[in-house]
Amino acid sequence: MVSKAMQALQCPDIDTVWEWLDAIPDPEIPAVSLVEMGIVRDAQWDCDLLRVVLTPTYSGCPATSVIRLDVENTLRERGIEHIEIKTRLRPAWTTDWISEAGRQKLRAYGIAPPAGAASCAGMMAVGSIDCPRCGSCEVERISEFGSTPCKAHYRCTACLEPFDYFKPI
Amino acid sequence: MVLADPALVGVLGLRMGDNALILGQRLSEWCGHAPVLEEDIATANIALDLIGQASNWLKLAGEVEGGGRSADDLAFLRDAREFTNVLLVEQPDPDFAHTLMRQYLFDSWHAEMLDRLVDSTEARIAEVAAKSAKEAAYHRRRSADLIVRLGDGSEESHARMQAALDALYPFAGELDQPDDCDKALAAAAIAPDLGELAGEVASARTIVFGRAGLSVPTDVPVRSGGKSGLHSEALGYLLAEMQILQRSHPGAKW
Numbered sequence: 334m335v336s337k338a339m340q341a342l343q344c345p346d347i348d349t350v351w352e353w354l355d356a357i358p359d360p361e362i363p364a365v366s367l368v369e370m371g372i373v374r375d376a377q378w379d380c381d382l383l384r385v386v387l388t389p390t391y392s393g394c395p396a397t398s399v400i401r402l403d404v405e406n407t408l409r410e411r412g413i414e415h416i417e418i419k420t421r422l423r424p425a426w427t428t429d430w431i432s433e434a435g436r437q438k439l440r441a442y443g444i445a446p447p448a449g450a451a452s453c454a455g456m457m458a459v460g461s462i463d464c465p466r467c468g469s470c471e472v473e474r475i476s477e478f479g480s481t482p483c484k485a486h487y488r489c490t491a492c493l494e495p496f497d498y499f500k501p502i
Numbered sequence: 503m504v505l506a507d508p509a510l511v512g513v514l515g516l517r518m519g520d521n522a523l524i525l526g527q528r529l530s531e532w533c534g535h536a537p538v539l540e541e542d543i544a545t546a547n548i549a550l551d552l553i554g555q556a557s558n559w560l561k562l563a564g565e566v567e568g569g570g571r572s573a574d575d576l577a578f579l580r581d582a583r584e585f586t587n588v589l590l591v592e593q594p595d596p597d598f599a600h601t602l603m604r605q606y607l608f609d610s611w612h613a614e615m616l617d618r619l620v621d622s623t624e625a626r627i628a629e630v631a632a633k634s635a636k637e638a639a640y641h642r643r644r645s646a647d648l649i650v651r652l653g654d655g656s657e658e659s660h661a662r663m664q665a666a667l668d669a670l671y672p673f674a675g676e677l678d679q680p681d682d683c684d685k686a687l688a689a690a691a692i693a694p695d696l697g698e699l700a701g702e703v704a705s706a707r708t709i710v711f712g713r714a715g716l717s718v719p720t721d722v723p724v725r726s727g728g729k730s731g732l733h734s735e736a737l738g739y740l741l742a743e744m745q746i747l748q749r750s751h752p753g754a755k756w
């Protein structure tokens with residue numbers, strides 16, 4: 334009993350755990366963290382067991398298993414021994430969960446963040462997509478699909494640079 | 503034979519998973535070969551979505567079965583006779599028009615089916631459907647757009663799209679034909695009534711084919727058998743390529 338209480342006392346507080354999680358980069362877009370992407374849905378202590386819930390972005394996202402591994406490795410390096418990582422499919426991930434900080438980092442990285450709320454846009458939104466390079470809203474779609482399942486391919490007609498657009502879903 | 507609910511859930515998971523897996527594998531054959539770069543990337547991305555969805559469905563089917571088979575076991579270690587995908591998705595690609603037409607015929611049904619499965623009385627079905635539904639709607643938007651652009655395009659593109667529609671339309675009917683399992687699934691509100699669903703899908707297709715200037719074949723006999731494991735020769739070749747690594751090096755991991 335005593336040792337269990339001792340362990341509980343030694344558990345870092347949950348805000349600190351969230352800070353660690355927020356420092357783990359998305360493997361495909363390392364400028365943005367897993368927390369900013371909305372991939373980490375929950376983290377809670379259950380006595381000395383840390384329960385973490387993740388959600389995949391796209392069903393076919395090849396990074397899903399890497400993300401799980403990154404989370405586990407990071408937490409172990411911080412000395413957490415008992416970790417349970419669960420994957421939750423529902424509610425399905427939406428780009429609405431990408432935080433404001435995440436959106437700014439995406440833009441700075443050269444990816445136009447999703448325009449508007451996915452729930453309203455129904456993936457059809459055009460118009461409020463700005464070129465991440467020059468800020469012009471004079472853009473045209475090259476392809477519905479880009480370098481990864483989460484992105485579409487656009488071109489800026491002002492500065493003529495092609496860019497990735499994070500599709501609202 | 504009417505199965506009990508848990509077994510029915512397994513059948514549905516397997517059918518949804520097999521459709522997605524086999525179409526995903528077919529599409530990935532274009533990787534590096536599609537007519538234009540953007541379509542190459544789009545095709546590979548859609549394949550990736552479908553294979554990811556297949557993984558979720560087959561995982562569910564394996565859990566329901568309770569025999570310890572993983573999604574990978576079901577994908578790589580079953581023979582053609584045990585696959586339950588419809589014949590449409592295994593059809594080969596004589597040209598890219600067939601690829602696009604097969605995709606639209608499937609997407610137009612798939613997106614609608616997933617939308618209904620989100621309301622399934624079986625929570626595990628609803629969960630996987632919710633994850634896949636938005637992706638399938640995005641696929642349908644692209645494939646419908648291409649059907650219209652190419653159907654209503656040049657004389658050459660129109661002729662090819664019409665030929666693809668004539669060749670593939672007989673296979674689309676299998677998606678709409680309920681067998682005993684489908685009927686039991688609908689009765690338990692685990693899945694929608696396929697006949698009702700077919701009506702909605704048909705009216706959406708009529709609009710798209712109308713805008714594309716393509717004529718939908720009438721009075722064609724439905725080509726079916728896939729759901730009960732009776733496949734065309736094409737599936738054997740597809741599986742041989744897809745499964746060779748796991749078959750020749752059992753348990754290989756990377």
Ligand SMILES: [Zn+2]
Pocket residue numbers: 464465466467468469489490491492493494
């Ligand atoms: Zn620009």
